[in-house]
Amino acid sequence: MYRITTLDGRSSCSKPIGLLASMLQFEGRKSKLTHFVFNCVLIYINLHDIWLFNTKTKLEMCFETVYLISLNVLLFWSLRLNSNKGRYIELIGTFEDQTRCNLDNAAVYHHFASIRNIFRISLVSAMIFFTFAIIYNTIMTFRKSDDYVQLGEHLLLGLADLICILCFQFYNQFLVESCLHIHACWLTVNEHVRSLDNIESRVLNIYKVRQVRSMYSIAAVITEKMDSFLRIPLFNFYSYFITSSFDLMAQVWSLPTVFGFIGLLIRVFTMTLIIYSTIHIHYLSNKCFDDVYSLSYKVRSTALDNEVQLFLDRISQSVVGFSFLKISLITPTFVTAWSSTMLAFVLSLPSLF
Numbered sequence: 001m002y003r004i005t006t007l008d009g010r011s012s013c014s015k016p017i018g019l020l021a022s023m024l025q026f027e028g029r030k031s032k033l034t035h036f037v038f039n040c041v042l043i044y045i046n047l048h049d050i051w052l053f054n055t056k057t058k059l060e061m062c063f064e065t066v067y068l069i070s071l072n073v074l075l076f077w078s079l080r081l082n083s084n085k086g087r088y089i090e091l092i093g094t095f096e097d098q099t100r101c102n103l104d105n106a107a108v109y110h111h112f113a114s115i116r117n118i119f120r121i122s123l124v125s126a127m128i129f130f131t132f133a134i135i136y137n138t139i140m141t142f143r144k145s146d147d148y149v150q151l152g153e154h155l156l157l158g159l160a161d162l163i164c165i166l167c168f169q170f171y172n173q174f175l176v177e178s179c180l181h182i183h184a185c186w187l188t189v190n191e192h193v194r195s196l197d198n199i200e201s202r203v204l205n206i207y208k209v210r211q212v213r214s215m216y217s218i219a220a221v222i223t224e225k226m227d228s229f230l231r232i233p234l235f236n237f238y239s240y241f242i243t244s245s246f247d248l249m250a251q252v253w254s255l256p257t258v259f260g261f262i263g264l265l266i267r268v269f270t271m272t273l274i275i276y277s278t279i280h281i282h283y284l285s286n287k288c289f290d291d292v293y294s295l296s297y298k299v300r301s302t303a304l305d306n307e308v309q310l311f312l313d314r315i316s317q318s319v320v321g322f323s324f325l326k327i328s329l330i331t332p333t334f335v336t337a338w339s340s341t342m343l344a345f346v347l348s349l350p351s352l353f
Helices: 019-025 029-051 058-079 082-099 106-145 148-198 206-229 231-254 258-287 289-295 302-317 332-352
Strands: none
Touching (some): 019 082, 019 148, 082 206, 231 332, 289 302
């Protein structure tokens, strides 16, 4: 299982891991170098796409314009990451500091292990596939031209492409890991809610219920703050990544190739994992309602019943989860409706040009 060592020397599996997450959580030359390389990759992709912009068809230019806007917004967010380090570190440590609860429980451990193993398979598969594709295309080009200078250029460009792909895989990992930390908060809240239901009615008191209700409120505040921190990456993902995936799907459908099909599978797999990570937050935040409701049948005193009712009102009136630009909560319904809209948009574009 992946673990990192916290600043107080404690081994933890609930802290976000990965290159970008580590860059935000720690100081030093490696952190600064990581930030510099990531920004250079974004600038390189931006300049490369602008250079090739006039060589594309009108339909391709339409997608390229959306992509460049999305990329520049992401670059703006990335340039400001250094100034937001303290904000991210505070978000990661707030739940444990305020609740005095350890997030490294069994439920969190198993949940993290499964998601991280899935992402690791996706990352390794993507890098193996793209490395093979770049080497294959370089060899085929060399066999046609028999030009060693051109071979060197293709290898250098291929290496640059691999670095760009790897950086974006680390960026996707950062999104998943940030979501996982919020999962850990809500899994811990749900575990404490279930523990209330297991306490005998004569032992249960108002202070224990109030403590868990406070824990719920803290998790809700942290979720909202993390949603604000990830507002641009989430917008970038749901505005461009899904649209471009449908565009790639349409290309593979019209001109099927083995490389195109495998690349589409990897992209859809990554997209599904990120979507699951974002919508699962809303599911976990609502999951404890049934346990709190069943708890209301056990209470005997009026004061305790009022506390449970306050807890139920807090859950029912809360709109907890990640959002799309603070406009709409990211739920399965939102993802379905948004994906249908994006698919219709992509399929209608060819008729407009």
